[in-house]
Amino acid sequence: MAQLRELDVRLxxxxxxxxxxxxxxxxxxxVLGLSRNRAARRxxxxxxxxxxxxxxxxxxxxxxxxxxxxxxRRPVRSPSRYGGSAAAAAFATAATLESPWLGAAxxxxxxxxxxxxxxxxxxxxxxxxxxxxxxxxxxxxxxRWWPLRVDxxxxxxxxxxxxxxxxxxxxxxxxxxxGAGSAEGxxxxxxTLLPAxxxxxxxxxxxxxxxxxxxxxxxxxxxxxxxxxxGDGTVNAAAVLAAEGGLPxxxxxxxxxxxxxxxxxxxxxxxxxxxxxxGCGGGVDLGRVTGDGPSxxxxxxFSIGVYPxxxxxxxxxxxxxxxxxxxAVGLVRVLADGKPRKVTVDGQPRRLxxxxxxxxxxxxxxxxPSYRRSLDDGLLDIRAVDGSSPLARTRLIAxxxxxxxxxxxxxxxxxxxxxxxxxxxxxxxxxxxxEVSPAAxxxxxxxxxxxxTVYLPPPS
Numbered sequence: 001m002a003q004l005r006e007l008d009v010r011l012x013x014x015x016x017x018x019x020x021x022x023x024x025x026x027x028x029x030x031v032l033g034l035s036r037n038r039a040a041r042r043x044x045x046x047x048x049x050x051x052x053x054x055x056x057x058x059x060x061x062x063x064x065x066x067x068x069x070x071x072x073r074r075p076v077r078s079p080s081r082y083g084g085s086a087a088a089a090a091f092a093t094a095a096t097l098e099s100p101w102l103g104a105a106x107x108x109x110x111x112x113x114x115x116x117x118x119x120x121x122x123x124x125x126x127x128x129x130x131x132x133x134x135x136x137x138x139x140x141x142x143x144r145w146w147p148l149r150v151d152x153x154x155x156x157x158x159x160x161x162x163x164x165x166x167x168x169x170x171x172x173x174x175x176x177x178x179g180a181g182s183a184e185g186x187x188x189x190x191x192t193l194l195p196a197x198x199x200x201x202x203x204x205x206x207x208x209x210x211x212x213x214x215x216x217x218x219x220x221x222x223x224x225x226x227x228x229x230x231g232d233g234t235v236n237a238a239a240v241l242a243a244e245g246g247l248p249x250x251x252x253x254x255x256x257x258x259x260x261x262x263x264x265x266x267x268x269x270x271x272x273x274x275x276x277x278x279g280c281g282g283g284v285d286l287g288r289v290t291g292d293g294p295s296x297x298x299x300x301x302f303s304i305g306v307y308p309x310x311x312x313x314x315x316x317x318x319x320x321x322x323x324x325x326x327x328a329v330g331l332v333r334v335l336a337d338g339k340p341r342k343v344t345v346d347g348q349p350r351r352l353x354x355x356x357x358x359x360x361x362x363x364x365x366x367x368x369p370s371y372r373r374s375l376d377d378g379l380l381d382i383r384a385v386d387g388s389s390p391l392a393r394t395r396l397i398a399x400x401x402x403x404x405x406x407x408x409x410x411x412x413x414x415x416x417x418x419x420x421x422x423x424x425x426x427x428x429x430x431x432x433x434x435e436v437s438p439a440a441x442x443x444x445x446x447x448x449x450x451x452x453t454v455y456l457p458p459p460s
Contacts, residue, residue, distance in 0.1 A: 024113070025051055025091040028106070032095075043098035047091040049325055050139040054090035057134060085131025086138070088113045093139035097148060161453055163248040164225055165279025169194025171224025172250060172276060173215045177202050177234040186229050186254045186269065193273035197227065209237055216241040225276065225455070229269075231255020232300055236433040240297050243286060243452045250276050250455045257434075260299045263372045265457050275455035283450035284375040287359035289432060291440030298359055298432035301369075302445060304424060305341050305354030305385075306334040311434075335396065340387025344422040353385040353392070357445050361415055378449050379415045386410045418446040 025047065032044035092110035096103025114128050166172050169190075174197055176186055187199055202211045212228070216238075219226050226245075228238035229252035242249040252272050253261035264284075266272050275281070287298040313330035340351040358381035362369030369381065385396055389410050396410045424430060425441035 024109075025087060028091070032102070039099040040102065043095040043102050046094040046098050046139070046142060050090040050094035050135070050142055051087050052325065053138045053142070054086040054135045057138060058086050058131070084117060085114045085128045086135035089132040089135030090139045091135075093136045094142065097139065097143065161281045161283050163279055163281030163453060163455060164223075166194075166225060166276050167196070169197030169273070169276060171222070172197040172227050173200065173219050173224065174198070174227030174229060174250065174252065175200050175202055175208075175212050175215050175238065176252075176254065177208060177228075177230035179204055179230075186252070189269050190229070190252065190273070193270055194276065197276075208234065212238050212241055216245050216247060219247055220245055225250055227252060227272075227276075229254040231257050232260055232433045233435050235260055236297070236299050236435065239286070239299055239452050243297070243448070246453075248281055248453045248455060259371075260433075263375060264454060271457040272455060275457050278458045280456050280458045281453055282456045284452050284454060285360060285378065286448045286451045287357065287380065287432075288446050288448045289430070290444045290446075291442065293440075296432065296437065297448065297451075300359055300433050302357040302359075302430060302432045303354060304343070304421070304428075304430045304439070305352055306338040309338070310334045310354070331396070335393045340392075341428075343424055345384075346420055350384075351386065351388040353387045353396070355421070356383040357381065357419065358383075359447070365413065376450060378417060378447050380417065380419060380445055380447060381413075381415055382419060383411070383413045386412065418444065420444050 029044040029048050029051075032040040032047075088110040092103065092106040095106050114132060118125050118128050164171065172194060174190065174194075176190075176199060178201055187201065190197065190199055200211060200215060202208050212226075216226050225248045226238060226242050227250035228235055232255065234255060235251055235258075238251075239249055241247070250272050251261050251264065251266055252269050253266055254269070258266075261267070266275075287302060289296045289298065289302060310330050313333055314326045317326035317329055335353065338353065340353050342349070342351055343355075344350065345352075345355070356369070358369055358372070360372045360375050360377050360381065361379055362372055362381045364370065369383065386392060386409070389395065392410045395408060421443045423441065424439040424443050428439065429436045430439045430443065431437070
């Protein structure tokens, strides 16, 4: 029996050591982050955030109170007393929240790590149980600040509008923006999926609006459909041309960010290719911005103030810190350097840190809208942060960190069908779908219901 136990311990020791200092979980997060699966990438980010919080909690638990070290001769507790088990439970629980199928693989690994610590005698059963409970609780608590997303298309993104069925892509002219991602890989995949489609590459240095405009003109002359492969900015440019010309648009997600495509339930090039061949389509709203000249449109968001800079900072830090820690750091940075903008909103003078308008209602409520359940509700989702209240910056950051933003006096949210903003031109630019544009002194925001027809994945 003693020999069997010794063999058992020798076999389990490497399992426990693999998770030391979070190495096993950091490696797992890297693998998930490199995948093309959105749920896996979200699992990696939530896992990293939960892992960091669990590690910090373990170190805090191991830190003696002031004077405690001098008052006691007992050795200081090691953070690894609870930290290893807490980290394992935090990462596995966080990944399971985002993706149950990943949890089915990670939970047994985490259980093996914690069991190895008990079996080898490096940790007591009590310490392991405390660590597991703490780690799982911390991961679950992240849902208060970082609500879970369900990978389902918007309720309105169901095939409901007749669009041309184009077998093998015959009649489709698709523009691929080489600056939005791996153009060669996208082109090769689309030639396999839709061999009869005409693909046009917008190379670096080419005028994207010109290339898209010519493609739209050719579709109008010949019939068929317009396609676009790129991120949200590229898709926005194509969507405006398609809407104005009454053309169906095939959206191929090929950019760094593909929020509009994801809300339509389009996660792969193949899902759009299947819709093109089957002739499945639907109508969606566009947000509209009207100033001194012709109206412009947005698929996703419009904003003034510090919001565009906040998004840029968050995206730069997100891979290393996770979404919500990166958002917190970004919020502190932009508020430290920025200042409120003086504008008049529907006749009421305001000093705003930011004003965000979403094309249709966004979830979750709060400071980081992420996805939409409908794309044809006729509403603008308005979120604003007031800069006139005393200690507005401090109160905003405190409310964000404590998860009480929805009840904070510095934050307002509403849904409207129309909004007028005066004094914008005096303060600078505005952003729509990530693209910055010069602002007229007066801007009117409203909706263009069902203006755009898009190809949608066929029902499964």
